[in-house]
Amino acid sequence: MVEQSEIEQFRRNGVVKLSGVFDPVWIDLLTKGLDRHLKAPTERARIWDRDDHDRTMFWDSMAWHNVVEYQQFVFESPAAELAGRLLGSSAINFFFDAVFIRSAGSQFETPWHQDEPYWSVRGHDTCTVWMPLVPVAAENALAFVPGSHLSNKVFDQYDFGSLNPDDKTDVDRSDFSAIAEADVPDISADPERFGVVSWDMEPGDCVVFNSRILHGGSGKLPPERGLKVFTSKWLGDDVDIKFRDEGMDPDFSQIMANHGLASGDRPGTDLLPRVWSAD
Numbered sequence: 001m002v003e004q005s006e007i008e009q010f011r012r013n014g015v016v017k018l019s020g021v022f023d024p025v026w027i028d029l030l031t032k033g034l035d036r037h038l039k040a041p042t043e044r045a046r047i048w049d050r051d052d053h054d055r056t057m058f059w060d061s062m063a064w065h066n067v068v069e070y071q072q073f074v075f076e077s078p079a080a081e082l083a084g085r086l087l088g089s090s091a092i093n094f095f096f097d098a099v100f101i102r103s104a105g106s107q108f109e110t111p112w113h114q115d116e117p118y119w120s121v122r123g124h125d126t127c128t129v130w131m132p133l134v135p136v137a138a139e140n141a142l143a144f145v146p147g148s149h150l151s152n153k154v155f156d157q158y159d160f161g162s163l164n165p166d167d168k169t170d171v172d173r174s175d176f177s178a179i180a181e182a183d184v185p186d187i188s189a190d191p192e193r194f195g196v197v198s199w200d201m202e203p204g205d206c207v208v209f210n211s212r213i214l215h216g217g218s219g220k221l222p223p224e225r226g227l228k229v230f231t232s233k234w235l236g237d238d239v240d241i242k243f244r245d246e247g248m249d250p251d252f253s254q255i256m257a258n259h260g261l262a263s264g265d266r267p268g269t270d271l272l273p274r275v276w277s278a279d
């Protein structure tokens with residue numbers, strides 16, 4: 001399923017591109033699921049960017065409870081095993097899905113950021129499977145600073161709650177600087193200095209990245225190109241629940257507490273189901 005060299009690359013760099021690992025059947029299923037999802041987004045959904053030409057960037061998360069196609073992907077696709085093999089974990093729990101949908105020509109660039117320090121879980125054994133459902137060129141795809149997942153530094157998080165042109169209420173907004181140890185450097189100004197990587201990708205390809213890696217920069221689409229991305233987030237051996245006083249993004253603490261999960265618990269219940277184990 002994954003070569004030893006790809007596992008080593010993932011551990012060293014914090015990111016690896018895997019080509020053709022998802023059959024067209026999974027891409028068709030997720031595309032169908034996305035159509036269903038966009039007709040009935042969750043209460044977390046919102047537009048992150050809307051420009052003068054009404055080009056948009058739409059985001060939503062944890063929609064899988066209402067989208068049967070996403071459920072099938074979570075439980076039956078190769079994603080959980082990919083995560084398990086790359087993380088070297090004995091078992092894998094599903095965390096959540098998130099979609100990033102740019103209309104044709106959207107110039108919105110995802111701000112550089114890390115994920116795990118702002119999640120309602122803590123651990124190094126976490127990853128995202130980032131899958132474009134349409135072709136994307138390297139200059140428009142999500143980009144990464146290789147090795148940054150190993151620095152142990154928490155960078156000052158961009159406040160994604162400020163991405164809210166429609167002024168939707170109740171979006172996650174937090175003062176993350178309370179825990180930040182460093183400002184995010186201006187990576188886009190000098191990508192070569194940071195060794196930034198990204199790849200041309202076709203539907204069926206994915207990048208898997210450790211959730212502590214610095215990533216961002218995707219977007220700036222040519223006028224005729226949109227971008228539909230489905231991501232799934234996975235939790236391995238060293239992860240436990242952590243409700244952070246400084247806030248979380250996305251903030252699932254309430255829904256997790258409703259399922260009986262508390263800080264220090266291992267992921268579990270039907271909210272964060274165990275999907276794969278090495279045995």
Ligand SMILES: O=C(O)CCC(=O)C(=O)O
Binds near residue numbers: 128
């Ligand atoms: O696709 C994007 O533009 C952003 C993806 C991302 O930041 C993530 O999956 O954590």
